[in-house]
Amino acid sequence: xxxxxxxxxxxxxxxxxxxxxxxxxxxxxxxxxxxxxxxxxxxxxxxxxxxxxxxxxxxxxxxxxxxxxxxxxxxxxxxxxxxxxxxxxxxxxxxxxxxxxxxxxxxxxxxxxxxxxxxxxxxxxxxxxxxxxxxxxxxxxxxxxxxxxxxxxxxxxxxxxxxxxxxxxxxxxxxxxxxxxxxxxxxxxxxxxxxxxxxxxxxxxxxxxxxxxxxxxxxx
Amino acid sequence: xxxxxxxxxxxxxxxxxxxxxxxxxxxxxxxxxxxxxxxxxxxxxxxxxxxxxxxxxxxxxxxxxxxxxxxxxxxxxxxxxxxxxxxxxxxxxxxxxxxxxxxxxxxxxxxxxxxxxxxxxxxxxxxxxxxxxxxxxxxxxxxxxxxxxxxxxxxxxxxxxxxxxxxxxxxxxxxxxxxxxxxxxxxxxxxxxxxxxxxxxxxxxxxxxxxxxxxxxxxxxxxxxxxxxxxxxxxxxxxxxxxxxxxxxxxxxxxxxxxxxxxxxxxxxxxxxxxxxxxxxxxxxxxxxxxxxxxxxxxxxxxxxxxxxxxxxxxxxxxxxxxxxxxxxxxxxxxxxxxxxxxxxxxxxxxxxxxxxxxxxxxxxxxxxxxxxxxxxxxxxxxxxxxxxxxxxxxxxxxxxxxxxxxxxxxxxxxxxxxxxxxxxxxxxxxxxxxxxxxxxxxxxxx
Numbered sequence: 001x002x003x004x005x006x007x008x009x010x011x012x013x014x015x016x017x018x019x020x021x022x023x024x025x026x027x028x029x030x031x032x033x034x035x036x037x038x039x040x041x042x043x044x045x046x047x048x049x050x051x052x053x054x055x056x057x058x059x060x061x062x063x064x065x066x067x068x069x070x071x072x073x074x075x076x077x078x079x080x081x082x083x084x085x086x087x088x089x090x091x092x093x094x095x096x097x098x099x100x101x102x103x104x105x106x107x108x109x110x111x112x113x114x115x116x117x118x119x120x121x122x123x124x125x126x127x128x129x130x131x132x133x134x135x136x137x138x139x140x141x142x143x144x145x146x147x148x149x150x151x152x153x154x155x156x157x158x159x160x161x162x163x164x165x166x167x168x169x170x171x172x173x174x175x176x177x178x179x180x181x182x183x184x185x186x187x188x189x190x191x192x193x194x195x196x197x198x199x200x201x202x203x204x205x206x207x208x209x210x211x212x213x214x215x216x217x218x219x220x
Numbered sequence: 221x222x223x224x225x226x227x228x229x230x231x232x233x234x235x236x237x238x239x240x241x242x243x244x245x246x247x248x249x250x251x252x253x254x255x256x257x258x259x260x261x262x263x264x265x266x267x268x269x270x271x272x273x274x275x276x277x278x279x280x281x282x283x284x285x286x287x288x289x290x291x292x293x294x295x296x297x298x299x300x301x302x303x304x305x306x307x308x309x310x311x312x313x314x315x316x317x318x319x320x321x322x323x324x325x326x327x328x329x330x331x332x333x334x335x336x337x338x339x340x341x342x343x344x345x346x347x348x349x350x351x352x353x354x355x356x357x358x359x360x361x362x363x364x365x366x367x368x369x370x371x372x373x374x375x376x377x378x379x380x381x382x383x384x385x386x387x388x389x390x391x392x393x394x395x396x397x398x399x400x401x402x403x404x405x406x407x408x409x410x411x412x413x414x415x416x417x418x419x420x421x422x423x424x425x426x427x428x429x430x431x432x433x434x435x436x437x438x439x440x441x442x443x444x445x446x447x448x449x450x451x452x453x454x455x456x457x458x459x460x461x462x463x464x465x466x467x468x469x470x471x472x473x474x475x476x477x478x479x480x481x482x483x484x485x486x487x488x489x490x491x492x493x494x495x496x497x498x499x500x501x502x503x504x505x506x507x508x509x510x511x512x513x514x515x516x517x518x519x520x521x522x523x524x525x526x527x528x529x530x531x532x533x534x535x536x537x538x539x540x541x542x543x544x545x546x547x548x549x550x551x552x553x554x555x556x557x558x559x560x561x562x563x564x565x566x567x568x569x570x571x572x573x574x575x576x577x578x579x580x581x582x583x584x585x586x587x588x589x590x591x592x593x594x595x596x597x598x599x600x601x602x603x604x605x606x607x608x609x610x611x612x613x614x615x616x617x618x619x620x621x622x623x624x625x626x627x628x629x630x631x632x633x634x635x636x637x638x639x640x641x642x643x644x645x646x647x648x649x650x651x652x653x654x655x656x657x658x659x660x661x662x663x664x665x666x667x
Binding site for chain 1: 221222223225226232567571572574575576578580660664
């Protein structure tokens with residue numbers, strides 16, 4: 001279960017920009033649930049993504065995932081916790097250029113301290129499931145955009161996370177691929193009983209979900 | 221996935237720049253290692269105190285020049301001394317053994333040394349080490365030659381072969397002596413000294429050749445003069461052909477029997493005499509008597525070489541310091557390369573951090589990358605230095621006039637390599653720290 005309460009973070013888009021204050025009163029998500037958060041650009045969606053992922057620490061507030069308060073953890077513990085419990089999918093996929101598709105997935109497992117045979121098998125199975133069985137030894141630049149996206153999905157799910165966070169995951173692909181990606185994400189999340197939070201500014205993407213949460217409603 | 225796979229992927233991604241950086245470190249290490257090896261070897265070669273040459277007598281001039289020329293065949297002789305000086309040394313009761321030497325020609329670039337049969341008996345090139353013949357026999361008469369081990373090997377000469385002396389001290393100098401033909405009768409056992417690069421014969425042989433050469437030059441000059449006179453007296457008349465053939469016949473008649481004539485005194489000079497005294501107590505008085513009462517000088521090799529090394533040692537130290545500096549520059553180049561690449565890699569680091577890599581892991585990765593470049597550079601540098609030492613050996617031996625006893629490996633360059641890796645790691649802490657401090661959130665988005 002994910003519980004966010006009274007979360008506050010002051011941030012700037014760039015050094016000379018005025019400071020924004022992001023406040024989330026409450027956000028609760030049960031095991032296996034999904035949520036699409038829609039908001040306009042510059043509203044603080046990516047900051048919320050970073051806060052939930054434990055990449056940045058809030059000024060105040062609570063974020064508990066599976067009864068662990070992420071905010072209370074030290075930086076190194078937070079890194080390890082993120083690796084083991086949270087899967088992240090970024091708008092630009094953020095694959096490591098020097099590593100093959102398989103290595104990108106294995107790297108996520110390595111940093112989570114899960115380099116055993118079972119996890120290696122899982123990495124292979126995920127890539128196969130996403131139709132990349134013949135391309136696991138290809139480098140990102142040797143893959144199409146859609147294939148890169150699927151590697152990013154496989155990597156996010158490599159450690160069987162409790163929470164899957166996706167920030168504008170369809171921004172780099174066309175409408176057909178976008179739908180396919182969203183469907184795959186939802187299916188995979190449901191199969192593993194994983195909570196899914198998808199952040200987007202795209203109403204077309206948001207409308208693929210039964211319920212849309214407006215970003216402004218969270219910050220009210 | 222093992223951490224080494226991650227490091228390897230990092231290196232592979234920047235293979236060219238990693239190799240270039242390793243090369244810059246390797247060049248510094250190779251240079252420093254080579255200088256260290258050569259410094260060790262040259263000091264070992266030149267500072268041998270058990271040399272058989274206790275005192276060297278030669279023409280006045282630089283004592284160091286006299287010693288370098290006599291013992292190492294480096295440079296030119298200081299001049300010549302008369303037979304009287306040698307006779308005086310022979311009569312001196314303080315002298316235990318003596319060996320006169322005449323330098324001044326070469327066979328294929330290897331110096332010709334005219335000496336006496338004592339070369340094979342009383343002379344010792346090192347303490348209790350006499351010159352022995354490996355094959356054949358010592359020279360017995362004139363126009364017989366014995367070759368040093370290296371001269372024989374490099375000139376591909378065997379016993380019974382005929383060799384021709386060339387005028388001058390090096391192979392490049394002017395032509396062969398018409399009368400410089402002689403038979404090789406023996407090859408010396410290797411001594412690991414400049415003797416290995418010599419061609420030995422009796423002093424009389426060397427004198428004889430020089431005298432004949434002189435005679436020929438005089439005859440040629442006379443012929444040229446006669447021709448010039450005839451040309452000027454009669455424009456129509458041509459130089460009589462018989463003059464040349466007559467001169468030639470005369471020449472052959474004259475020189476077919478090498479030992480049948482006397483050589484004028486001007487041609488019977490000596491370059492140097494290696495002397496061993498009956499007791500060290502005579503050193504001072506003997507040296508003084510030579511220096512003050514003869515036109516020659518007596519020089520002490522041990523003393524002169526110590527003096528030389530106090531100068532060369534400083535230069536060596538300076539060279540090694542410069543080479544050391546090039547290692548520091550190499551290490552700094554690793555730091556610069558890594559530091560510059562960090563700007564490109566901030567996103568990579570941020571991605572890894574977002575995947576759960578700890579700051580310490582990033583620090584370790586950057587240091588490992590620097591360490592790998594440092595190790596690769598240092599290893600290749602030391603190996604290049606060892607190979608270069610062997611490749612440069614013939615040139616160095618020729619230049620130093622001594623046989624370098626190179627070993628397959630030296631400890632010092634490896635210590636230097638180790639120190640270089642440590643230095644690299646220390647300097648790489650700067651970019652590693654920068655990587656450690658990389659903000660994840662700021663660098664996750666593409667620039």
